[in-house]
Amino acid sequence: MPQSSSQASMVRLLSSAAALGALLLALVGCATAIKPHDETGAPMLGFQNMALNPGNGGELIKGDALRPGDIILTAENGLNSVGIRLITLSPVSHAAVYLGNQQIAxxxxxxxxxxxxxALVADEATVVAFRHPDLTAEQAIKIHTFxxxxxxxxxxxxxxxxxxxFALERRMCELPLVPSMVRDFCIRGIAAVQLGLGRNDQFFCSQFILEAYRSAGLPLTDADPRLINxxxxxxxxxxxVPSIMIHKxxxxxxxxKAAPQIIAAEQMRQ
Known part of the structure; x- marks a missing residue:
């Protein structure tokens, strides 16, 4: 049955509203920072990178390329992972730390x-590793002990x-052009209200990573680990562009374990 003009107008209005909502969602939480241009050194506006793949297309590695203390971020296809990624506007939903001897915590x-x-790689759809440049062997042992x-x-x-x-309320702090120090102060302020000020000896995944590094004397940030996802x-x-101030x-x-485009890029290089 053909739509009436009023129905067609309503559809267009809803479509426009949905498009506007998508645009606002893309802007809110898109933290920015003034960064030097890679080639000229001139100041430029850098945006928070929502892609999991690095600019070079990524590199496939085996477990033996890992070092104790490496931070491993993952995403799977299950509903819990999808929900976390939607709430946090992130391509990852879980974090772990490499202990050595092919073991993670x-x-x-x-x-x-x-x-x-x-076992981790088998369970997840994407698994990517990052390394703190200043982590020493002694500090890695302390992370293992923790x-x-x-x-x-x-x-x-x-x-x-x-x-x-908290993930929803903090988005106002991460609007484009908000200076990094203001953004950091804003997020910590909301966290103090939403998450409380008391200590907690129980951990969720990213909180566990922050506390492990803090126990080794190499905090990733001075922010409360409970606000980090x-x-x-x-x-x-x-x-x-980090949402909160970091040390390094x-x-x-x-x-x-990677998305198909990374695997294809890796095969082309071989």
Missing amino acids: EAVGSGIRVRSVD AARHEGKKYNYVGVMLQAP PGDLLHMREGD PLKYVGHL
């Missing part, structure tokens, strides 16, 4: 656990539940 629903890299001490402890369900409203860890990489950007190591 992570905070999951059942608590803090240690398992093999192969993980061993907390293995079996309970998961921070309360912290994860509080992340949902896996997407925040991703934006701590080189060339990106993380270096890209490679993909242990």
Whole structure:
């Protein structure tokens, strides 16, 4: 049945509203920073990179390329992962830390656990590793000790539940052109209200990574670990714009499991 003019107008209006909403969603949470141009050194506006793949197309690596202390970020195809990525506007939904000997430590629903890299890769759709450039062997041992001490402890369900409203409210702090120091202060202020000020000895995945590095004397940021989600860890990489102030950007190591375009690019190089 043909649409009436009023129905057609309503459809166009709803389509326009949806397009505007998508545009606003893309802008809100798109943190920016003034950065020097790679070639000329002239100041330019840098945007937060929402893509998981680095600019060079990515590099496939094996587990033996990892070093103790490497941070591993992942995404899977399940509903929980998709929900986390939608709420945090991020391509990743989980974080783990490499301990050495092909073992990783992570905070999951059942608590803090240690398992093999192969098991992690088998469960996830995308697995990418990053490295702190200043991490020493002694600090990596301290991270391992922290993980061993907390293995079996309970998961921070309360912290994860509080992340949902916090993730939405903090978007106002991440509007384009908001200076980094103002953005950092704004996010921490909202976190103090939404997440509380008390300490917590239970962890969710990204919080566990932040606390492990802090225990080693190499904090990634001075911000409360409870306000950090896996997407925040991703934006701590080189060339990106972190939402909160960090001490040092993380270096890209490679993909242990990657999207088809990275696999194709890797095959073309061979």
